[in-house]
Amino acid sequence: MARLRRPHTKSRKGCVECKRRKIKCDETHPRCFNCTRYDVPCSFGTDHAAPAAIWSPSGSDGTVRGIPSACPPTSTPPVDPTGSHTASPAPSQLLDLPNPGGQLWMRDLELMHHYCTVTANTMAHHEGTRHVWRTVFPEEGYVHEYLMHGVLSLAALHRAFLIPGQRNAYLTRSAHHYTIGQTTFSALLPAVTSANWRSVFCFATIVIAHVLCLPLQPAGDGSDTATPISKTLELFSVTKGIKTVLLPFIPQINITSLAPLVHSVWLVSLDPPPDLKPSLKYSPLPEDTFQALSRLSNFFDADDELRNKPDYQNTVAVLEVSATQIAYAGVNIEVGAILLCPFFIPDSVIAGIKERQPHALLVLAYFAVFLNALDPTAEVGDRERFREMMEWPKKHVYLGLMK
Template sequence: MVLPEMSYNAPFLSHGLLSVAALHKAHLLPARRDKYLDLAAYHQTRGMEGFRSGFSSIDEKNWHPAFCFSSTIVIYAFSQAGRTTDSMADILQIFVLIRGIRSSLLGAGRNLTQTPFSAWANGIWIVGENDEASYDFDPPLDHSALPLDTFQALRRLFAFYRTNLSDCSREDYEFATLQLRKSAILMAHAGSQAEIGMVMFFPYVISASVMSDIQAKDPCALVLLSYFSVLLSLVENQFWYVQGWSKRLIEAIDLQLNGDTKFSKVARWPKTIITRHSKN
């Protein structure tokens, strides 16, 4: 009830919520998809107009509705309405968007734990975000959708970067791989109740250098994205707006790697997992 109540005093947020509702209807009713996608685009445009005209700056008084509206923008970007034929450009746009939300709205010491949105944060960090000791050991995967060899695969990825990258970029990729491991651990503990935020914190913790490599379609970044795609695939059934994304990404990555033996070999595990997942 928090978002609808907040939207009473923020018309742009009402448009954002109506846009998401229309997107969901488009997902549920394929025969009327075009009608609802048009409606979603209309409300998204109206919401953006209101947001831009009403927010010259973000402060302590207005960041709550701004955060809520920004979340609807992310959903729109993931949805069919926000997709283009270029999957790599699309995922880069989403990563940039999430990083922007994080820096502009959740900066300056702001956090969700003392707000009406605390459930969003608490639902993700079922293991303490900064409790590094809790991420040292592989949790059991008995009640998780994660492939049983997930942690072995991530260790192989870590070793690949350690062996093949120069000092200037190795640390960034090793850190990014550890963040994928953290995501997998959170999902393992969550079992069948994994939250999308357990995957989507990844874009805002990777370095600017890795982001630049994603934009440049550097093979090292593409391999990293392929492993990210596996984790994303595991929440697609619960979160309708990301359905099909992992398959889109892995196909685009495979095309970009273009049979490069070294990189295609290390990306084989994600490709196998997602191909199997998309057939189920």
């Protein structure tokens, strides 16, 4: 008997986004279920709309303009003023050329290609999170020009690290895009809404990436503002500032395409709490991290000279939460798990670090084990009890740098 053919269930009139994702669309108007679920624009709600303005390269005057969403022809090589064809320069030569608009366009194409093929894959260990960096960020950038500048600035910063011979040129290009993007980003911060919070969140993540790269950049005039402690303080300040602005929208991340950024960090729920001190045997953290943090907590608890004692105890508790998430991640930890401390550290502890108070610098030293970077010139006081508490972070940061 002939086998009955299975009925065809594909959606033939689905929205553009569902077709792009190759998933079935329920064809609900004015916004289908999938687009509602992932909080992305749905073509059903934009029928007969004019082509949207998307990001375009900088013009010859350094400005940015919107252009219709159509791809420029690629088969015709550049033409000089006399009308004859000229050969396209190799990507490695682009940074040495003058600044006509066409060459800026080519430089940005180089950066975008590098971002999608190389940089994005270095921003995370988990493939789901890499997808967010590789696909979701650029998609948001097509709609929000300032975010695209942030993406290109990150690519240029990465190439500056990979190609020392052209480091200054790429750092200059990175600063160019970052400055343009940050101007709009700063203007949006006081008025974040449900319509723009996604792009603001994405650019805020890029800002944190730039701050984390500060220790790799030249110190400049060698002033105190360029010390590792001050750079770490900037990380704390930026992270907490972003938290304050985006806090009302953070719960929405879990129902958007940005969700992997959170899920890759919070691998285990703390309500109810799991094993509070899991094994760190297969983690980059020292195996005695929880014991060291316990000693630090007892040290703070027994010190009658310490003001704001609950804030310091809370900071140690945050480090323990961070260590717990890292323990469950194994060797493939995401940067976000380390940034829990800057995200939740109390303001009084940050103020203590700024004032170079010994207790606060102890916190910074223990956090340095998580970052594996400590300012060797930092002083935590000349009293023997502080020197004793410094032995653990000094030991493990040194061993980490030797690996």
